Amino acid sequence: MAKDYQKAVKKAERGERLALEDALALYEQDDLLLLASLARTVKERKSGRQVFFNVNRHINLTNICEACCPLCAFGRPADRPGAYAFDQKDVEAILRDAANTPGLSEIHMVSALHPDKPFVFYLDIVRTVKRILPQVRLKAFTPVEIVHFARLSGLSVKGVLQALKAAGLDSLPGGGAEILDDEVRRRICPNKATAGQWIEVITTAHKLGMPTNATMLYGHIETVEQRIRHLITLRSLQDETGGFQAFVGFPFHPENTGMSHLKRVSAWEDLKMIALARLVLDNIDHIKAFWMMLTLPVAQLALAFGVDDLDGTVAEEKIIHAAGAKTETGITKEALTGIIAETGYIPVERDTFYRPL
């Protein structure tokens, strides 16, 4: 192992592509500060002293879901307490309220798989966003939702994406990747898109000119090797399409899920995975720390582990908080820039496409 580890460190120092065994050796050696230093070098090579954030607003249209994944605390059948579904009027009211947010540049919308809402409902929502907030970019619908829409409408994945793009959809958030291994998915989310379907949606979106995030949900039943294989799959997809803008790793929050016997991974593990992701994903420009998942203190520390994006102001989030996240549901722009500036990095407000504003 010592020999493999030394080899992996040398490859990382020279900026060479890491293989599975290199990443495993780095993980197992557990030298957190060396990982941080290697990852920070990559971050500074890619984005210098800049750390990005945006002014965004999250909207979760419904938590009524036909999939009922064991990993999820958000989705539920329509007759369970707390079930809700926004209609057009509700969404319009939220958008009019959001219009008062100074500098709002992005709406981020992900939802559960409602069994009855037709695809045309979602097309109308996209058009409504663009009508009320024409200057704002819309990042919406995970590949899991896109597969659901294809089934509801009878359209192909490509047909669904083309219709959404024509209605005004700008990009996809890339959630629902979890671990791209169908054996793992069979146990944590058996009723939603397979690994192959997630990949099909992502590659189709990229080919249609819609960028996405790459994501990973870690800290449940998967092995470390499966995490690293997942990262390598994302890297290969990026070689093929170049459409991933950023990678976001989500630690699993077990509270209120069907897997609540599991323990939330530690901040040590979060930081190690962030640094490893920065090192393995040599062809993805940005590594995002989703502060609501990590907590603000850990997200700030993550800036020393290769992160160059702290996501956004969010304003109202329901999915992670259903799983017991104790973080705020939103943050001011001033607080976010203060957190970045305190580390010596330069806060840069960006739009959906990482263009400085």
Ligand code: SF4
């Ligand atoms: S993870 Fe998504 S698909 Fe699964 S139950 Fe939750 S909302 Fe539904």
